[in-house]
Amino acid sequence: MRDTSLCAALEDRELAALHVSRSRHIMPAGYPMGDCGDLCANIVSGALKLSLHAKDGREQIVDLMFAGDFLGTPRVREQIVTATTLAQTEICAFSRHDFAHALDTFPPMRRMLVERAIAASERARGRLRMLGHSSARERVAVFILYITAHADGKPVRIPLRREEVANFLGLAAETVSRQLGHLRAEGVITLVNARDCTVLDHERLCAIARSPNF
Amino acid sequence: MRDTSLCAALEDRELAALHVSRSRHIMPAGYPMGDCGDLCANIVSGALKLSLHAKDGREQIVDLMFAGDFLGTPRVREQIVTATTLAQTEICAFSRHDFAHALDTFPPMRRMLVERAIAASERARGRLRMLGHSSARERVAVFILYITAHADGKPVRIPLRREEVANFLGLAAETVSRQLGHLRAEGVITLVNARDCTVLDHERLCAIARSPNF
């Protein structure tokens, strides 16, 4: 799903030739990075959430981003999407000007941007299906599969608080708690610290999730 | 939200120079166009729905497309998104090969594709907020605002059956019926034929919807 980094598409030499400068930044967990539209950066390590905020303050988490993902849009957008770090996160930032320049000069960069935009849209659509049709049980199962996708057997740290997981899944925090409790009771997963999760019965978890592509 | 057509970016002369050929097709309502990934076409007139289908047959409508929108992706995708016409629809189709060629040769085309991909992602994210947080009443209000966006005062034909509206909004068809009934009873909208809807009290409808950007 997440392919190669935008950064990786460009060798240091090429970046220099394009007069593009990068800068590294490290942020602590819970750091509000503001509107995505104002950013141009690669995520080197860590995790963040992208949220929409209604006027009344209600938040909706619309996507999660991890190492290798790109943050930002080619131009400022109407819809304000806010990025907040979920863990200590290191980014590799470009200036908007340099980014736009590189985009116009270096075709593979734009091609990759298309790919990423489409992938983001696919993730959102997959989640639409979930929020439209799935039970709480299914949603939680899908979430665990999502979070543990690349670590089989090993415990994985859930990068969100219960409340955030709930928000992401369109549920109440208590419901998430209960469903996790059920899955644990059934021996499908283990939970220590409420944050570190291990999948014991992957097959069964898939059966519960049923919607294959998140 | 929906800007200029991809088609419009290219003059006939340029298309010819790029060795791109187009063909026009007209489809009746309810025509299944199959996987979006296999298509490359502009919508000249009409309307269609894009759906995801779970293995068990459950459908989720993830987007609606209208005249001026573009249908298709630069390459075949993992996620299968099915397009179905909702009314008689005319498209202007390219061959995938020609499309890819034009994309590589003509930079504005790729720029526009990025724009469209991001816009699709924004629509999906807006809908995520709705499905995550909104009551049935809000959802139906938002839907009417969406459908009647560019026709103020005049009656607008809802391009979906109740069941489809419900699917789009993550509700049951009966719930949509009831909410429409309430709004009609309150004098916010009128409904004739169950398909043709007029907004009487736009301000109040906005207040009910509350989430501004769909």
Next chain:
DNA sequence: CGAACGCTTGAACATGATCAACTCCGGTGG
């Protein structure tokens, strides 16, 4: 005109939200 489909309406039901109490853990300071 009649049949079929789509829409509406009603009543019972189920699922998840909400509210509130309680527990657990992690960090802090005595």
Next chain:
DNA sequence: CCACCGGAGTTGATCATGTTCAAGCGTTCG
């Protein structure tokens, strides 16, 4: 090192919203 404090998480009980099932209505089209 232990006790305490506070935030996060869990659990239980009640409640509300929307779903489901079923019947009836209307409209659209053969």
